[in-house]
Amino acid sequence: MSGILLADDEPAFQRLTGAWLRGLGHDVRVVGDGDAARAAFAEAPADLVLLDLAMPPHHDPEAGLALIASFAPAPVIVMTGHADHALALKAIDAGAWDFLAKPVDPDILRIVVARAMERAGLARELAALKARDTGAEDMGLIGTTPVMAALRDLIRRVAPTRLPVLVLGPSGTGKELVARALHYASPRADRKLVPVHCGAIPPELLESELFGHLKGSFTGATSDRPGLVETAAGGTLFLDEIGEMPAVMQVKLLRFLADGSFQPVGARAPRAADVRIVAATHRDLAACVADGSFREDLYYRLKGVVLRTPSLDERPGDVPLLASVFLRRASNGMGQFTPDALGWLTTRRWPGNVRELRAAVECAAALAPQSATGVDVGATDLAFAVGDPVADLPTIGTPQTLEEEIAALEYRRITETLARTGHNHTHTARHLGLSRVGLLKKLDRMGLR
Numbered sequence: 001m002s003g004i005l006l007a008d009d010e011p012a013f014q015r016l017t018g019a020w021l022r023g024l025g026h027d028v029r030v031v032g033d034g035d036a037a038r039a040a041f042a043e044a045p046a047d048l049v050l051l052d053l054a055m056p057p058h059h060d061p062e063a064g065l066a067l068i069a070s071f072a073p074a075p076v077i078v079m080t081g082h083a084d085h086a087l088a089l090k091a092i093d094a095g096a097w098d099f100l101a102k103p104v105d106p107d108i109l110r111i112v113v114a115r116a117m118e119r120a121g122l123a124r125e126l127a128a129l130k131a132r133d134t135g136a137e138d139m140g141l142i143g144t145t146p147v148m149a150a151l152r153d154l155i156r157r158v159a160p161t162r163l164p165v166l167v168l169g170p171s172g173t174g175k176e177l178v179a180r181a182l183h184y185a186s187p188r189a190d191r192k193l194v195p196v197h198c199g200a201i202p203p204e205l206l207e208s209e210l211f212g213h214l215k216g217s218f219t220g221a222t223s224d225r226p227g228l229v230e231t232a233a234g235g236t237l238f239l240d241e242i243g244e245m246p247a248v249m250q251v252k253l254l255r256f257l258a259d260g261s262f263q264p265v266g267a268r269a270p271r272a273a274d275v276r277i278v279a280a281t282h283r284d285l286a287a288c289v290a291d292g293s294f295r296e297d298l299y300y301r302l303k304g305v306v307l308r309t310p311s312l313d314e315r316p317g318d319v320p321l322l323a324s325v326f327l328r329r330a331s332n333g334m335g336q337f338t339p340d341a342l343g344w345l346t347t348r349r350w351p352g353n354v355r356e357l358r359a360a361v362e363c364a365a366a367l368a369p370q371s372a373t374g375v376d377v378g379a380t381d382l383a384f385a386v387g388d389p390v391a392d393l394p395t396i397g398t399p400q401t402l403e404e405e406i407a408a409l410e411y412r413r414i415t416e417t418l419a420r421t422g423h424n425h426t427h428t429a430r431h432l433g434l435s436r437v438g439l440l441k442k443l444d445r446m447g448l449r
């Protein structure tokens with residue numbers, strides 16, 4: 001239980017309010033300025049923050065307002081010497097839970113704090129329920145083969161610890177799902193899971209994205225901004241595609257892993273945050289260490305525990321179950337596979353793993369003919385969806401004339417590309433050299449929407 005963080009620079013107010021709240025049974029930490037408040041919260045999140053808006057170093061209510069977001073998800077009660085209606089509105093707008101004008105009436109403080117603590121408790125329960133929803137039974141991971149059971153067992157054992165976890169496995173095998181399962185099965189489940197796609201953020205922005213920056217530290221830094229590390233305080237930071245992390249950032253990450261400290265861009269003093277690190281990559285990190293593109297010391301820090309996600313080749317027995325669940329979801333429970341479809345699914349190889357299987361089933365469910373009992377997905381629909389050769393084209397028949405042949409080719413190229421892009425219309429249009437509107441018109445004409 002993390003209690004209340006009281007941030008106020010007046011010693012008398014600190015003493016009296018701290019004592020009053022402790023007398024009510026709350027655990028209270030007291031800090032005297034904005035930076036200390038942020039650092040204290042990053043180190044150990046509180047259930048509730050009582051924040052004076054005009055504290056050192058700026059003594060400016062606007063700077064206080066900018067702090068509010070750094071305490072998410074804890075409710076923040078803002079206090080100020082100015083009984084200022086506009087400021088109160090701004091504070092609520094910035095995410096504050098409530099606003100108290102000084103001098104603070106102790107009885108009102110008691111009620112407001114009780115309500116905010118109740119809200120924090122409800123938020124925790126909700127997070128725990130969500131965790132049960134996504135994490136229970138199969139922890140969000142579909143599969144009953146021994147290799148999946150072993151993976152789940154490891155996740156359950158590792159989740160309660162603070163050990164860093166490295167998730168390795170081919171693309172599309174559920175590494176991100178494993179990171180989620182780890183977070184939601186851990187005591188951090190009511191805090192944030194913050195994913196970072198290391199390869200997707202330009203190297204020059206990665207440092208400020210991860211560690212935040214101070215106002216004026218570079219052109220365009222118009223205000224202080226906390227980084228993803230601070231956002232994840234008390235929770236889990238998921239570093240996806242860690243193999244893509246630039247060398248200069250590898251050093252900074254190593255330092256953070258070593259002692260939990262980091263330095264926002266432009267800051268003079270280091271800060272600390274309690275964050276659990278889960279990293280993932282489809283690359284062979286040991287080989288990256290051998291060829292010098294990944295730091296050996298960071299590699300050993302990250303691999304506190306290594307979890308491996310198996311390819312579908314290693315667990316073909318799970319293909320029918322995965323396909324059935326994806327079909328049920330895609331058809332609102334109104335779809336079924338024909339017997340030839342199940343045979344086809346299990347004999348085909350899935351180099352793109354679960355991601356490819358899922359896209360194929362979703363595409364086939366959208367293309368398959370509707371019957372009175374729902375959607376019947378056959379082998380032809382699936383083959384069509386993945387662009388495998390099919391004997392005939394069910395909806396347009398075997399082409400006879402040139403025009404029919406062109407229509408068949410058009411149909412096939414479009415459905416194949418839809419399957420490959422996971423039904424993303426914009427990407428499909430781009431691949432085919434069409435405008436998005438042009439593609440949508442064709443889909444309408446073909447009855448594919």
Ligand SMILES: Nc1ncnc2c1ncn2[C@@H]1O[C@H](COP(=O)(O)OP(=O)(O)OP(=O)(O)O)[C@@H](O)[C@H]1O
Pocket residue numbers: 140141142143169170171172173174175176177178240281282309354355358
């Ligand atoms: N065991 C599983 N159960 C249910 N869905 C899964 C499973 N494994 C993967 N998926 C689904 O497959 C897709 C890809 O999963 P995810 O993004 O976690 O894979 P990844 O290994 O992180 O891929 P990449 O290396 O390309 O980032 C997602 O839609 C995910 O829901």
